[in-house]
Amino acid sequence: MVAAVAANCVVGVDLGGTKVLVGVVDESLGVLHRIQHSSEAADANELLDRVAEMVDEAIEAAPQDVLGVGIGVAGIVDAKAGVIAASPHLPLAGLPFEALMGERLGVPVALDNDGNTSMLAEWRHGAVKGASDAVMLTVGTGIGGGIVANGALVRGSTGGGAELGHMVVEQDGEQCSCGGYGHFEWYASGAAIGRAGERALAAHPDSTLAAAAAEGREITGTLVTEMAHDGDAVCVEAIVEVGTRLGQGMVSITNIFNPQLIVVGGGAIAAGDLLLDPAREIVEHQALASLGANVSIVVAEFGADAGMVGAAVLAFEQLAQR
Numbered sequence: 001m002v003a004a005v006a007a008n009c010v011v012g013v014d015l016g017g018t019k020v021l022v023g024v025v026d027e028s029l030g031v032l033h034r035i036q037h038s039s040e041a042a043d044a045n046e047l048l049d050r051v052a053e054m055v056d057e058a059i060e061a062a063p064q065d066v067l068g069v070g071i072g073v074a075g076i077v078d079a080k081a082g083v084i085a086a087s088p089h090l091p092l093a094g095l096p097f098e099a100l101m102g103e104r105l106g107v108p109v110a111l112d113n114d115g116n117t118s119m120l121a122e123w124r125h126g127a128v129k130g131a132s133d134a135v136m137l138t139v140g141t142g143i144g145g146g147i148v149a150n151g152a153l154v155r156g157s158t159g160g161g162a163e164l165g166h167m168v169v170e171q172d173g174e175q176c177s178c179g180g181y182g183h184f185e186w187y188a189s190g191a192a193i194g195r196a197g198e199r200a201l202a203a204h205p206d207s208t209l210a211a212a213a214a215e216g217r218e219i220t221g222t223l224v225t226e227m228a229h230d231g232d233a234v235c236v237e238a239i240v241e242v243g244t245r246l247g248q249g250m251v252s253i254t255n256i257f258n259p260q261l262i263v264v265g266g267g268a269i270a271a272g273d274l275l276l277d278p279a280r281e282i283v284e285h286q287a288l289a290s291l292g293a294n295v296s297i298v299v300a301e302f303g304a305d306a307g308m309v310g311a312a313v314l315a316f317e318q319l320a321q322r
């Protein structure tokens with residue numbers, strides 16, 4: 001437990017598909033220093049060196065001794081073995097990442113999947129604190145998952161489970177970043193909001209969104225979200241479309257896990273209730289009756305920091321056990 005370690009800091013690392021976020025985190029989960037860079041790299045060595053440099057910088061910036069480093073990685077992680085089994089977005093597949101980073105850094109390292117670290121932050125200290133059954137969806141470029149069932153994180157037989165973004169939701173659907181087809185994250189992620197915006201502007205050539213596109217602005221989930229908050233009806237409609245798909249996935253999740261809470265984090269949460277209200281409505285009407293009535297859909301407390309802060313929680317907890 002966090003409180004078991006006296007007056008120390010750890011470094012939390014969120015190694016995502018597009019960025020690396022590194023933070024010095026104290027025992028009350030305050031973020032004392034943060035560093036962010038791109039995670040794009042030509043090969044594994046370049047990326048290992050960059051992450052190690054960022055962590056070294058964080059260790060130097062820390063006001064106290066750093067006890068160790070927790071890392072959450074976007075990919076299939078065998079946390080027991082400390083190995084990244086697969087990662088669609090990073091050149092790290094098959095690497096004993098925990099040992100390699102430990103050698104480079106000279107401090108203890110703990111490794112897990114970023115969906116699990118995000119859930120750890122929310123479960124221990126955030127929006128689903130104390131829940132026995134809860135599901136986290138990290139809705140950004142893709143969709144990450146974290147599951148707590150019967151009071152324990154669900155990892156599966158080899159640690160690769162809880163990949164909720166890769167549920168098949170569409171027969172003969174679009175190809176996913178993982179190589180599969182018709183997966184949930186294609187239809188319900190932040191990137192899906194951008195794609196829904198592109199379809200909406202094609203259907204509404206006189207819209208403000210179409211005017212923005214004509215000015216050369218890239219139609220991203222972020223832009224569509226900003227314009228929706230400004231009241232643009234075409235953008236609101238695009239977000240409602242994605243929120244509806246998000247809700248359909250949550251219906252399956254609710255029927256399978258019967259959670260008390262579904263917590264939503266990731267960049268797409270900037271859309272707020274514009275995204276979540278349609279999802280809530282679908283779950284209320286389409287999930288099995290008593291299950292749909294029992295589940296609350298809530299926003300992550302740690303926001304975009306959840307993966308990094310959760311990696312710090314992982315470090316505190318694992319290092320206290322060693």
Ligand SMILES: [Zn+2]
Nearest residue numbers: 166176178183
């Ligand atoms: Zn997939």
